[in-house]
Amino acid sequence: SIDSGFATTGTAYYFNSSNSKISTIYGSTVEVWSVAQKSSSSNRSIAIFYVGHDGSNAPSISLYAKPINKTTNLASPGTNISTKGLIYLGTLYNFSYTVVPANVGVHNGTGLFELYLVNSTGTVCQSAELYLYLNVSTSLVTIGFLAVISELFAFLIPLLAIFSAYLYYAKDKTNGTMESILSRPVTRGRLITSRFLSNVVVSLIALGGGIAVIDILSSRYTGVLLPAYQVLDIIWAYFVIATAFIGLVYFVSHLTKSTGVVLGISIVFYIVLVLFWSTLSSLLLPLALGLVPGTIPYSHAYLIINAFSPIGYANIVTTYLEGNIIGVNFSTLGVSFSEILIVGIIWLIFPFAAAFTLARNRDWVASN
Structure with a gap:
C-alpha cells in the first residue's frame, strides 16, 4: 500500500x-x-x-x-x-x-x-x-493464497456442484425424462454412473484450471508460485467438496419425484454444511465440550468434527498446509496426510455409493 x-x-x-x-x-x-x-x-x-x-x-x-x-x-x-x-x-x-x-x-x-x-x-x-527489501516466503504466499480462495471457494463450489448435479441428473430423474432413456438397453446403475463420472470430471477440470489461473495471476504480484504439491492439495480439497455435494444431490433425487423438493433439500444441506458449519463447530467445541482454543485436545476435536462435513474437510486440508490450528503446530497432533486423504476418499465415495445403491435397487425391482 x-x-x-x-x-x-x-x-x-x-x-x-x-x-x-x-x-x-x-x-x-x-x-x-x-x-x-x-x-x-x-x-x-x-x-x-x-x-x-x-x-x-x-x-x-x-x-x-x-x-x-x-x-x-x-x-x-x-x-x-x-x-x-x-x-x-x-x-x-x-x-x-x-x-x-x-x-x-x-x-x-x-x-x-x-x-x-x-x-x-x-x-x-x-x-x-x-x-527496501521484504522476504516473501512460500509459506506466507500459501497462507495469503488460502485466505483469498478459501472463503470464496467454500461459498461457490458447493453451490455450483448442487446446480450442476441438478442439471446433469436430478432434473431428468425427477421429471421423468430419465425413463425414456431407460427404455433403451441401459440400466439405472450404468446411467447414474456415467452421468456422475462426467459431472465430476467437468468439475475437476474447472477447479484445476481455476486454481491454476489464480496461482499464476497472484504470482505476478508475489513473485512466487505455489509448489506443485500444494496446488494439488488445494485442488484435491475442493474436488472432494464438489464431488460430495454432487453425490448428495444424486442421492436426494432418488428419494422424491419433485424437482422442488430435490432443490429444497439440497439447499438445506448447503445451509447446514457450508454456511453454518464453521459457526456450529466453533460454538460446540468451547461451549458444549469445554475445550480451550490453542490446546491439543481442542485441535484434535476440531479435526474430528470437521471430518463430518465436506467444507470441514477443506478446513482440515487448509490447516495442514498452513501448519497450525489456532497456534498449535499441526505436526504435534500425530495426524498424517494419508489419514487426511482417507477422509477425503470417504467423502468422494459415500454419497454417490448411497445414490447408486438406490438406483440399483430400482433395477432389481424392475427385473423381478
Whole structure:
C-alpha cells in the first residue's frame, strides 16, 4: 500500500507508517517512503515528493542506501556525509514526484536500510530508515493464497456442484425424462454412473484450471508460485467438496419425484454444511465440550468434527498446509496426510455409493 497525505510549505507531518517520513528542508518540503513493486514481491521502490519554497521542482539530488545491521546512526538533514561505502541508487533532476526502483537486495537479512537524499554539495536533504527489501516466503504466499480462495471457494463450489448435479441428473430423474432413456438397453446403475463420472470430471477440470489461473495471476504480484504439491492439495480439497455435494444431490433425487423438493433439500444441506458449519463447530467445541482454543485436545476435536462435513474437510486440508490450528503446530497432533486423504476418499465415495445403491435397487425391482 502507499501512504498518502498533505503537507503545506513550512510544516512537518509524520504519516501513519514507519516507512514514511516528511520534513521541511530550507523552506522546501521533502517526503520519502517505500512502495511496492508490481514486478517484484521482495524489492521495494522509493517514492519521493518535493515542493520548493516557491513551488519549484527539486534540484539535482542523488540517492544512497546503507544496510542497517544491529545499530544505526542516521545522519540528519542539513549535515554533510561521506558517500564512501554507500549504495548509489541514482541521481534525480527537476522533479516534484517520482518513484525509483531500489533493487538493492536483502544484504543484511532484514531488508532495512538507511536512505539518504544528498545534493550536489554533499549535504543531506532528507534521510530515513526504510525497508527496501521484504522476504516473501512460500509459506506466507500459501497462507495469503488460502485466505483469498478459501472463503470464496467454500461459498461457490458447493453451490455450483448442487446446480450442476441438478442439471446433469436430478432434473431428468425427477421429471421423468430419465425413463425414456431407460427404455433403451441401459440400466439405472450404468446411467447414474456415467452421468456422475462426467459431472465430476467437468468439475475437476474447472477447479484445476481455476486454481491454476489464480496461482499464476497472484504470482505476478508475489513473485512466487505455489509448489506443485500444494496446488494439488488445494485442488484435491475442493474436488472432494464438489464431488460430495454432487453425490448428495444424486442421492436426494432418488428419494422424491419433485424437482422442488430435490432443490429444497439440497439447499438445506448447503445451509447446514457450508454456511453454518464453521459457526456450529466453533460454538460446540468451547461451549458444549469445554475445550480451550490453542490446546491439543481442542485441535484434535476440531479435526474430528470437521471430518463430518465436506467444507470441514477443506478446513482440515487448509490447516495442514498452513501448519497450525489456532497456534498449535499441526505436526504435534500425530495426524498424517494419508489419514487426511482417507477422509477425503470417504467423502468422494459415500454419497454417490448411497445414490447408486438406490438406483440399483430400482433395477432389481424392475427385473423381478
